[in-house]
Amino acid sequence: MDLFKRLNEDVRFREGLKACMNCGICTAICPAAEFYDYDPRVLVTTVESMDNEEIESLLKSDAIWYCGQCMSCKTRCPRGNVPGMIVSVLRKVSQELGYFTESRMGRQQYAIAKTVGDNILSYGYCVHPSKINPGLHPEQGPVWEWIFKNREDIYTRLGANFDKPGAGALRKISREALDELKAIFDETGGTELLKKIEEFSLKKAHESGFEPNGTTEDDYFREVYKKNDHSGIK
Amino acid sequence: MTEAHQSGITGIYPKEIAADNYYYVRSCIRQNFFPGSETAFLKIMRNVLGKNIYDDAVHTTCTGIGYHSDIVPFETIQTVVARQFALMTEKGFENLAVSCVTSFGIYCEIVETWKNFPEELDKARVNLKKATGREFEIPRNIAHASDIIYKFRREIAKEAKYSLVNCLTGEPLNLVEHIGCHYAKMFPEMGVGGAEFTSVLSSMIEIWGGAVVDYPERRHCCGFGFRQYLIQANRGYSISNSRKKFESMEPYHPDAVICNCPGCTMFMDRWQYVIAEMENKTYGQGGRGIPVLTYEELAGLVLGYDPWDLGLQMHQVNSEPFLDKLGIRYIPSQKYSGKDGKIMAGPVIPACIK
Numbered sequence: 001m002d003l004f005k006r007l008n009e010d011v012r013f014r015e016g017l018k019a020c021m022n023c024g025i026c027t028a029i030c031p032a033a034e035f036y037d038y039d040p041r042v043l044v045t046t047v048e049s050m051d052n053e054e055i056e057s058l059l060k061s062d063a064i065w066y067c068g069q070c071m072s073c074k075t076r077c078p079r080g081n082v083p084g085m086i087v088s089v090l091r092k093v094s095q096e097l098g099y100f101t102e103s104r105m106g107r108q109q110y111a112i113a114k115t116v117g118d119n120i121l122s123y124g125y126c127v128h129p130s131k132i133n134p135g136l137h138p139e140q141g142p143v144w145e146w147i148f149k150n151r152e153d154i155y156t157r158l159g160a161n162f163d164k165p166g167a168g169a170l171r172k173i174s175r176e177a178l179d180e181l182k183a184i185f186d187e188t189g190g191t192e193l194l195k196k197i198e199e200f201s202l203k204k205a206h207e208s209g210f211e212p213n214g215t216t217e218d219d220y221f222r223e224v225y226k227k228n229d230h231s232g233i234k
Numbered sequence: 235m236t237e238a239h240q241s242g243i244t245g246i247y248p249k250e251i252a253a254d255n256y257y258y259v260r261s262c263i264r265q266n267f268f269p270g271s272e273t274a275f276l277k278i279m280r281n282v283l284g285k286n287i288y289d290d291a292v293h294t295t296c297t298g299i300g301y302h303s304d305i306v307p308f309e310t311i312q313t314v315v316a317r318q319f320a321l322m323t324e325k326g327f328e329n330l331a332v333s334c335v336t337s338f339g340i341y342c343e344i345v346e347t348w349k350n351f352p353e354e355l356d357k358a359r360v361n362l363k364k365a366t367g368r369e370f371e372i373p374r375n376i377a378h379a380s381d382i383i384y385k386f387r388r389e390i391a392k393e394a395k396y397s398l399v400n401c402l403t404g405e406p407l408n409l410v411e412h413i414g415c416h417y418a419k420m421f422p423e424m425g426v427g428g429a430e431f432t433s434v435l436s437s438m439i440e441i442w443g444g445a446v447v448d449y450p451e452r453r454h455c456c457g458f459g460f461r462q463y464l465i466q467a468n469r470g471y472s473i474s475n476s477r478k479k480f481e482s483m484e485p486y487h488p489d490a491v492i493c494n495c496p497g498c499t500m501f502m503d504r505w506q507y508v509i510a511e512m513e514n515k516t517y518g519q520g521g522r523g524i525p526v527l528t529y530e531e532l533a534g535l536v537l538g539y540d541p542w543d544l545g546l547q548m549h550q551v552n553s554e555p556f557l558d559k560l561g562i563r564y565i566p567s568q569k570y571s572g573k574d575g576k577i578m579a580g581p582v583i584p585a586c587i588k
Binding site: 010011012015031032034035036065066068069070071072074075088091092095105108109111112113115116117120124125126127128129132136139140141142143144145146147150152153154155156157158159160165166167168169170171173174176177178180181183184185186187188189190193194197224225226227228 | 260262263264265266269270272273289290291292293294295297298299300302303304305306307308309310312313314317339347350351354361362364365366415416419420422429454455457458459460461462464465466467468469470471473474475478504505507508543545547548549550570571572573576578580581582583584
């Protein structure tokens with residue numbers, strides 16, 4: 001498979017990759033380059049080489065998963081390149097081909113699909129208060145524990161329409177609206193992508209001796225969500 | 235030189251902001267963590283500014299957090315956005331008022347894509363029609379909700395009950411403004427003042443009596459990073475970014491941080507607590523944090539709204555030092571009241587940050 005050609009099918013790739021002159025300003029401005037062993041300039045150079053083997057290695061590596069999508073690179077590049085958009089396309093193709101399970105950072109997609117993906121299709125929100133379990137979010141502090149426990153009281157006090165039909169903050173999204181959202185996912189490849197993430201992830205989990213049950217409680221979820229050391233995964 | 239003047243010098247980002255008749259799209263993060271801000275925004279729009287703004291029950295998430303964490307394909311989010319536009323069109327509106335900076339960036343990116351790649355627009359129309367039977371028009375105007383408050387900042391100033399001035403010294407309060415990357419870094423022309431001299435918040439702060447803190451890492455990301463926060467193992471990235479900003483602003487002794495983006499508000503607030511837990515370091519005075527507010531909360535305080543109606547009790551960093559400097563009277567015992575005024579036990583107070 002010609003991977004460059006595959007990447008180039010996505011309009012964001014064509015929009016994001018002009019001719020890189022290797023000035024490195026993307027790396028200079030990049031928060032991920034500051035805190036991770038990551039260099040968007042090198043990533044763009046690798047892609048630009050059109051070397052199939054190099055691109056395949058990239059798609060199986062942690063390197064494509066460090067970007068925080070702040071898009072500071074878009075503001076700064078004097079040639080109009082957008083490494084952040086190139087990364088989005090690399091991640092898409094890595095997931096479509098199952099390469100993401102070959103890297104520690106890539107494997108984390110299972111946990112994102114199980115949380116944010118489920119929230120979107122079950123509640124109509126990317127984030128829903130009933131799913132922000134203080135146990136998984138200690139960084140939210142004691143104030144969130146208090147909100148989580150008393151959410152109906154607190155949200156109602158602040159004018160939200162919590163979990164009720166009709167307009168307002170945190171309203172219950174109607175069945176009809178959720179069905180439309182699902183139909184959009186079915187029509188446009190959203191459902192297919194979530195399915196692929198799950199299938200490739202479960203394959204990797206089983207190969208490595210995990211016994212996942214497809215929930216946020218399973219052993220593989222905990223492994224990829226919490227751990228920086230994946231030495232137990234083959 | 236004032237902030238507004240400085241941005242005026244560039245003179246290349248005169249953003250058009252619709253004057254009335256908005257279709258409001260809510261923010262996942264703001265609804266979860268700062269719902270009082272959206273309540274206050276609608277109250278200001280309707281009761282103070284007399285604007286027509288429609289709050290629709292049937293719109294959903296734009297799926298932006300899923301998109302930027304790569305579990306939602308581009309074609310899918312384009313069609314979800316097309317559905318929001320269809321709902322707007324069906325209700326007879328042309329102007330989109332967006333509560334979320336991530337969503338705002340998404341709407342700008344998609345409309346720009348459709349300009350450059352018309353075949354993507356055609357595809358979105360077909361996909362939406364097939365999936366929902368709906369059709370849509372592209373909004374005539376897309377504004378972030380802060381753009382609208384910015385546009386009417388003078389009208390709000392005329393109704394102000396409080397100025398952003400220290401009531402004891404008479405000096406302007408020092409406020410950090412944090413814009414949020416997706417407001418103007420992707421499309422500088424879509425943000426008031428552009429990416430570097432963004433003036434959407436600084437103009438509000440100045441006209442309401444405050445002073446804007448200029449500090450080296452002013453335009454640095456808060457560190458959300460989407461997957462870098464969503465995954466517990468990656469959160470070191472997120473907190474490191476926020477910490478860098480706090481270290482940079484600390485010497486300027488800010489009285490508060492005002493945020494444009496709901497996610498940034500949450501991170502700038504919560505990471506101060508975590509840094510205090512991890513390093514016993516606090517950035518405010520006397521072992522306190524620096525209060526972090528949304529711009530709607532700031533506007534609400536200026537207009538004399540009760541801090542607990544605005545939802546300041548949902549912040550981990552206590553905002554009382556800021557309220558005291560403003561001379562705002564509040565009832566401490568009401569802070570943790572629930573619906574119908576029921577007084578509840580409050581959260582555990584962490585020892586590491588007052």
